[in-house]
Amino acid sequence: MITQFGSLFAGHVDLDDEGLDGTPANDRWLSDDELATVFPKSEAIAKLMDRTGYDTFWLAEHHFQREGYECIPNILLLALHLCHITKKIKIGCGFNIAPMWHPLRVAEDYATVDRLTGGRVIFGVGRGYHTREVETFGAPLLDQDANRELFEEQVEIIFKSFNQRAFSHQGKYYTLPPQVPYRGYELREITLVPRPKTLPVECWQPVVSASPRALDFMAKHGINGIIGGGAAQGGAAEKVVHAFREARARAGRETELGGDLCIGFSFHIADSVEQGIKEATPFFEENIKMFAPLGFVPGLTPEQIDAVADPKRARQARLPTLRSAIKAGTWLVGPPELITEQLMEIQHKYPGLEVVNVGQPVGTPQAVILEQLERFAAQVMPAFK
Secondary structure (H helix, E strand, O other), X not given: OOOEEEEEEOOOOOOOOOOOOOOOHHHOOOOHHHHXXXXXXXXXXHHHHHHHOOOEEEEXXXXXXXXXXXXXXXXXXXXXXXXXXXXXXXXXXXXXXXXXXXXXXXXXXXHHHHHHHOOOEEEEEEOOOOHHXXXXXXXXXXXXXXXXXXXXXXXXXXXXXXXXXXXXXXXXXXXXXXXXXXXXXXXXXXXXXXXXXXXOOOEEEEOOOOOHHHHHHXXXXXXXXXEEOOOOOOOOOHHHHHHHHXXXXXXXXXXXXXXXXXXXXXXXXXXXXXXXXXXXXXXXXHXXXXXXXXXXXXXXXHHHHHHHOOXXXXXXXOOOOHHHHHHHXXXXXXXXXXXXXXXXXXXXXXXXXXXXXXXXXXXXXXXHHHHHHHHHHHHOXXXXX
């Protein structure tokens, strides 16, 4: 039964000239002051969500994006600030990209924020998908096997540091602690200071590949999964939800279908489906311009991906439309009664599902985000809360 609602904000600033006919993604180069508007925009969203009864405001970690799409480099720092200016809402890390961190540094930073906010920040990890980000920080991404191998070792270390008073680790990438003399003794173990106050640590990860290895790893560590809604490509394909449950069962945890998952949707409330499509299409198209070249728009040919960057060719490339996304179930568009009915159907289909994310794609202006989240809270959430 759906009981919790959140929203994922990847950190985009308000943009001009949007849609397939607008400025190509790679041609955007915003000023420092424009890029920094992501922070007051985050504040405004957090305050509205806190006031209107949402449970979690999710933030995404990204770097070097002078185009203005994902502009929050340190979500733990921002989460701490947002907790200071709100009252109850939790701030979710969606996600700390482990390959760009030393695992003990991200563990320390999370533990510090957990202590300073009284447990209002939710931990999350991811492997990353921007080569410009991950490879610049010296970690592999082009080599997906190496990226996954590094990520898994880092997460092992993070959970050791959270759950053990003192620990050691010997792996392919890390030997912790180094065996060095320290103040009269030989260093053999190390302690995270501080350790989180909130134990066990609730952790979330995007479900992208949904490979047995990935799902078994999440099940081993009790990591919950987020599907769609900006956290991963596509929507909640039924086979992915079943595979997630089966991996949980292999690890000895029996769940109802949809349990330990959050399913995310983009949405736009309007008086009619047609009006919603008209209003939200520019934002839907801007999202395609950003994510198609990264492989996050399934089913495109190389020719279609190439055409996305050219306003003269994009309209003739037979790219996905918002109407097709609605049909696929990744978008909820129309009157609030229709969106409520669609979520009720999802709830019936996945009886273990408790958490849903709703939000807008990159490119959506602040005023639209605030108006849409306010309407959803007033006109849809009461049917579930």
